[in-house]
Amino acid sequence: MSASKPQAQVARIVTANALIEGDVVYLAADGTWTRLLPRAQVFTDKDAAEAALAAASRRQAEVVGCYLAEVRVTAQGPEPLHFREDFRRRGPSNYAHGKQSAA
Template identity: 50%
Template structure:
């Protein structure tokens, strides 16, 4: 019996700014909470293909597992939690919004 499909989001880096971005139903957002949560494997694959074709806007698109137990997507792995926080060398980008 195959294991259930883990909810995912499409994530990538913005081509010009380098920021981590997440695919929404109708575009991209820098906030994981805005991401479209994909619960169907075939639909997720299609959304990933669509993202990968946006070569003038994004780079390195892939599917990332998310935890939806609290009603909003949250990183399911350390790597994604690290990416979601923004740059780690000094406060810029997303981190400036936290101050």
């Protein structure tokens, strides 16, 4: 029998879109919404992540489309594991404006 590798712990963040501006936002540890991914609260406990998601989803006057996104934790903070999340944080893709025009 071959020994199986231990599975890496999955880290998650709560993300959504700001209701008025539509910007991608992340739930910070202090309960506020931040547009900066490095300031997002990282959850390694699945139950805690789901509880935070449930609470965030009730904040309908602030955000829409809340969900959990998987991240890897780096020295610079959380980094998206999925292409979609990396793409979302860069802004609209139809033409250069907003965040893209500043890059």
